[in-house]
Amino acid sequence: xxxxxxxxxxxxxxxxxxxxxxxxxxxxxxxxxxxxxxxxxxxxxxxxxxxxxxxxxxxxxxxxxxxxxxxxxxxxxxxxxxxxxxxxxxxxxxxxxxxxxxxxxxxxxxxxxxxxxxxxxxxxxxxxxxxxxxxxxxxxxxxxxxxxxxxxxxxxxxxxxxxxxxxxxxxxxxxxxxxxxxxxxxxxxxxxxxxxxxxxxxxxxxxxxxxxxxxxxxxxxxxxxxxxxxxxxxxxxxxxxxxxxxxxxxxxxxxxxxxxxxxxxxxxxxxxxxxxxxxxxxxxxxxxxxxxxxxxxxxxxxxxxxxxxxxxxxxxxxxxxxxxxxxxxxxxxxxxxxxxxxxxxxxxxxxxxxxxxxxxxxxxxxxxxxxxxxxxxxxxxxxxxxxxxxxxxxxxxxxxxxxxxxxxxxxxxxxxxxxxxxxxxxxxxxxxxxxxxxxxxxxxxxxxxxxxxxxxxxxxxxxxxxxxxxxxxxxxxxxxxxxxxxxxxxxxxxxxxxxxxxxxxxxxxxxxxxxxxxxxxxxxxxxxxxxxxxxxxxxxxxxxxxxxxxxxxxxxxxxxxxxxxxxxxxxxxxxxxxxxxxxxxxxxxxxxxx
Numbered sequence: 001x002x003x004x005x006x007x008x009x010x011x012x013x014x015x016x017x018x019x020x021x022x023x024x025x026x027x028x029x030x031x032x033x034x035x036x037x038x039x040x041x042x043x044x045x046x047x048x049x050x051x052x053x054x055x056x057x058x059x060x061x062x063x064x065x066x067x068x069x070x071x072x073x074x075x076x077x078x079x080x081x082x083x084x085x086x087x088x089x090x091x092x093x094x095x096x097x098x099x100x101x102x103x104x105x106x107x108x109x110x111x112x113x114x115x116x117x118x119x120x121x122x123x124x125x126x127x128x129x130x131x132x133x134x135x136x137x138x139x140x141x142x143x144x145x146x147x148x149x150x151x152x153x154x155x156x157x158x159x160x161x162x163x164x165x166x167x168x169x170x171x172x173x174x175x176x177x178x179x180x181x182x183x184x185x186x187x188x189x190x191x192x193x194x195x196x197x198x199x200x201x202x203x204x205x206x207x208x209x210x211x212x213x214x215x216x217x218x219x220x221x222x223x224x225x226x227x228x229x230x231x232x233x234x235x236x237x238x239x240x241x242x243x244x245x246x247x248x249x250x251x252x253x254x255x256x257x258x259x260x261x262x263x264x265x266x267x268x269x270x271x272x273x274x275x276x277x278x279x280x281x282x283x284x285x286x287x288x289x290x291x292x293x294x295x296x297x298x299x300x301x302x303x304x305x306x307x308x309x310x311x312x313x314x315x316x317x318x319x320x321x322x323x324x325x326x327x328x329x330x331x332x333x334x335x336x337x338x339x340x341x342x343x344x345x346x347x348x349x350x351x352x353x354x355x356x357x358x359x360x361x362x363x364x365x366x367x368x369x370x371x372x373x374x375x376x377x378x379x380x381x382x383x384x385x386x387x388x389x390x391x392x393x394x395x396x397x398x399x400x401x402x403x404x405x406x407x408x409x410x411x412x413x414x415x416x417x418x419x420x421x422x423x424x425x426x427x428x429x430x431x432x433x434x435x436x437x438x439x440x441x442x443x444x445x446x447x448x449x450x451x452x453x454x455x456x457x458x459x460x461x462x463x464x465x466x467x468x469x470x471x472x473x474x475x476x477x478x479x480x481x482x483x484x485x486x487x488x489x490x491x492x493x494x495x496x497x498x499x500x501x502x503x504x505x506x507x508x509x510x511x512x513x514x515x516x517x518x519x520x521x522x523x524x525x526x527x528x529x530x531x532x533x534x535x536x537x538x539x540x541x542x543x544x545x546x547x548x549x550x551x552x553x554x555x556x557x558x559x560x561x562x563x564x565x566x567x568x569x570x571x572x573x574x575x576x577x578x579x580x581x582x583x584x585x586x587x588x589x590x591x592x593x594x
Contacts, residue, residue, distance in 0.1 A: 013110040014066055014094075016045060016059065020281075021103035028110050034060040037100060038071075051075045051101035059092070066107075068092045075101065080320045081279020087563045091327040097281065104281060161189055162304065166311045175319055179217040182286070182312045187221050189308065190301035192272070192288035194220045198233065199284050200242075213238075216284065233287060234271055241273040241285055246306050248272050270297055274309040278316045286312070345409050346373060350545060353377050355385040355452060355575060359544035361552045362569040363562070371511045371569040372409045378420040378449070385452035388416040389573055392445040392486075393464070393511045404441050404487070408433055412447065422447040422460045423496040426486065430462070430494065433487035442485040446509050450501060452575055457501035460494050462486045467509040468535060469501075470547070470572075475508070475538035477531060506574045508538055508547050513568035517555050529558050544572035 029035035078099035165185035172178035196218035240247035271289035354377035415425035448459035463485035
C-alpha cells in the first residue's frame with residue numbers, strides 16, 4: 001500500500017502522535033535511541049490504561065529502518081489493524097497507525113507539520129484530484145444517517161452486480177488500483193456521476209479541517225468515460241460520517257437564503273458519504289454526489305454503496321496484511337543472507353590453532369548485526385608460536401552489514417597472514433573500507449598478535465573496548481581504546497600497544513551485545529547486563545570454554561530467553577591447555593545457577 005505511507009529512514013527522527021484515545025503526549029525518537037511505550041512511568045510514552053502492559057512496545061532504528069516491537073504485551077499491539085507477534089519486529093513507515101489499548105498513534109517524520117494536504121489521481125487519468133470543503137449545511141439541506149432498512153434494500157440483480165464489482169476490487173494489486181476499482185464500481189452501480197475516496201489526518205468525532213483531507217482518488221463520469229475531477233466536499237456530510245455511519249444529504253427545497261457557499265450553491269441535490277473501515281478504524285470515506293439535472297441516482301444507492309464500502313474495507317485489510325507480510329519477508333531475507341555469510345566464514349566454536357586454544361560462542365540477536373571473529377596461525381616456518389586473533393562488530397544489519405563484515409574479515413585475514421602485524425593490518429583495512437563503504441557503516445574492531453616465545457600480546461583497539469585479561473583468577477577491566485571505529489575516516493592512523501601475556505593468562509574479547517543486553521521486558525540503560533557481571537563470571541572460571549559458556553548462559557538468563565537485542569559474541573584464548581581442560585562443559589541453555 002503505497003498511498004499515504006512514506007519510507008522513513010533511520011537517520012531521520014520520527015514522531016509518534018496519539019491521534020485517538022485519551023490525552024497523551026507525542027513522542028519524538030532520535031536516530032540511535034529507543035522509544036519505549038507502556039503503562040510504567042519509566043517509559044518514554046506513558047499510556048495509563050489497564051489494556052496497556054507495563055513494558056508494552058518499543059520503537060528503534062536498526063540497519064536504516066525504524067522497527068516496532070511488541071515486548072510480550074498482554075493485550076497486543078496492532079500495526080495498521082494487524083496484530084504483531086510478540087518479539088518479532090515490524091518495519092514502520094510514515095503514515096502507519098499503531099494501536100495500543102484505546103490509543104491510535106500515527107507514525108510520521110518529526111520534521112513534518114501536524115497536518116498535510118496531499119493530492120492524488122487515478123493512474124492513467126493524467127490529472128490531479130483536488131478537494132474543497134464547503135460550508136456546513138444551510139437551510140434546505142438535510143443530512144441524516146442511512147438506516148439499516150434502507151441498507152437492506154438490495155434486489156437479487158443488484159447483488160449479482162455487487163459480486164461482480166467485489167471480484168474487481170479484490171483483484172486490485174495495490175491501494176491505488178483498489179480505490180479506482182471501488183470508485184468506478186460505486187458510480188456505475190449507484191447512478192451518482194461524481195465520486196471521490198477521501199482520507200483525513202484526524203480521527204474521532206472531530207470535524208475535519210480542509211487541510212486535513214487527502215484525496216486518494218476522484219473521478220467524474222461524462223459520456224460514459226471516467227475522468228479526474230476537482231471535487232467539492234460538504235463539511236457537514238463528512239462530519240456526520242466520522243461517527244462511523246453512512247450519511248446522506250438531500251435537498252429539501254429550492255429557495256435558499258444566502259448563508260455563504262454551500263452545496264446548494266454548487267447545484268448539488270444529493271450526496272452520500274460512507275465510511276470505509278479497515279480493522280477497527282475508519283481509513284477512507286467513499287463520497288458521491290449528483291448535481292444539476294443529474295437524476296440517475298438509483299433508489300437503493302445508499303444500501304448498494306454501504307455494501308460496496310464493506311467489501312472495499314475487507315480488501316483494504318488484505319492489502320494491509322500483505323504489505324506487512326512483505327515488509328517482514330524482505331527483512332528476513334536480508335537478515336538470513338547476512339547470517340549465512342557470517343556462519344560460512346566463522347571458525348569452529350572451539351579448537352587449537354598454532355598452539356593456542358580458543359573457545360567461541362555467538363548467538364544471533366533479534367537483528368543480525370554482523371559480528372566477526374577469526375583466529376590465524378601466522379608463525380613463520382621453523383619459528384615460534386605466533387597467533388593472530390580479531391573480533392569486530394559491524395553496524396547495521398542485513399545484506400549491507402553482511403557484505404561489510406565479510407569484506408572486513410577477508411581483508412584482515414589476508415593482511416595478518418602476510419604481515420603478522422596488527423598495526424599494518426588495521427590501518428590498511430580501515431583505509432580500504434572507509435573508501436568503499438557507505439558513510440553510515442563502520443566496524444568496532446579489536447586485533448591482537450600473541451607471541452608465545454616473547455610472552456607478549458601486541459594489539460590494536462579500534463573503538464572496541466570490550467575485552468579483558470584474566471590472570472591469577474582475576475579479570476581486570478581494560479580502559480584503553482586506540483581510536484575511532486574502522487571504516488569511518490581513511491586518514492586515521494592506528495597505533496599498536498604491547499603488553500605481557502604469559503602461559504597461564506587468558507584473553508577474553510566480546511561484542512557490545514554482551515554488556516548492552518537489556519533485562520527481561522525493559523530497555524533501560526540501568527538494566528543492561530554490564531561489564532561488572534562479565535568480570536565477576538570470568539574471575540570464577542578456569543578455562544576458555546567455561547569463560548564463554550558461563551557468560552553466554554548468564555546473558556541469556558538476563559534476557560529471559562533467546563530473543564537477544566543484538567548479535568552476542570564472546571571468545572576466550574589461552575596458550576597450551578585444551579579449551580575445556582579441567583572443566584566440565586556447561587550447557588548455555590541449561591538452568592541458571594546462583
